[in-house]
Amino acid sequence: MLKIDKNDEPKFFAEFKKKSNPKSWKDFDFKIKGKLKEYMLENEQKIDENYFCPYCERQISVEKSQIEHIKPKDKFPKLFHNYSNFLTGCLENQTCGSTKGNKWDDNFVNPVEYNPRDYFEYSISTGEIIPKYENGIEYEMAMKTIEILNLNQKKLCESRKSFIYQNSSRKEGKIVINIENLKYITKFPTLKEFLLKNLKSETKK
Numbered sequence: 001m002l003k004i005d006k007n008d009e010p011k012f013f014a015e016f017k018k019k020s021n022p023k024s025w026k027d028f029d030f031k032i033k034g035k036l037k038e039y040m041l042e043n044e045q046k047i048d049e050n051y052f053c054p055y056c057e058r059q060i061s062v063e064k065s066q067i068e069h070i071k072p073k074d075k076f077p078k079l080f081h082n083y084s085n086f087l088t089g090c091l092e093n094q095t096c097g098s099t100k101g102n103k104w105d106d107n108f109v110n111p112v113e114y115n116p117r118d119y120f121e122y123s124i125s126t127g128e129i130i131p132k133y134e135n136g137i138e139y140e141m142a143m144k145t146i147e148i149l150n151l152n153q154k155k156l157c158e159s160r161k162s163f164i165y166q167n168s169s170r171k172e173g174k175i176v177i178n179i180e181n182l183k184y185i186t187k188f189p190t191l192k193e194f195l196l197k198n199l200k201s202e203t204k205k
């Protein structure tokens, strides 16, 4: 899961709201939604020229993405037009926004408010995202968030696993990361970061 540093509400969006006085999310048309997605992807969700879904870290595009209300609009109706509650998420139908729907839990790791790095890490053998801590509130929050977004969907774990395999080799039963390879690949950014941090020293042996 990626941290999102939200900018202030963009001017074009403030102007649209002033002009159209939207009463609900339905009042935002295709055009303004496209513009919003483009703005968020370009300014808040871009790493090395690629755009990412902050929840699953799959690569997305302006066309293949959707605006996600982090705090669902059914439960937080006043936030339907609140820019700081938006992110641009993937369209995968078994994870992220589509799975989350209008589910909400106060333990949800909101990537705008919290740094997901403090809550999650990965299992190198299974490709699963796992809680960083074994107990306590951080553990509870990580588990709840993984459940709500279905972040250990089989297909997603397989993709993480093949990313790990493609960038590593096995030496004496240990997984050794190919740093030179990995440096130039922008995929699963926090998994990449985790691999570089945790498997780096082994390459020196």
Ligand SMILES: [Zn+2]
Pocket (backbone or CB within 6 Å): 053, 054, 055, 056, 057, 058, 089, 090, 091, 092, 095, 096, 097
């Ligand atoms: Zn996603």
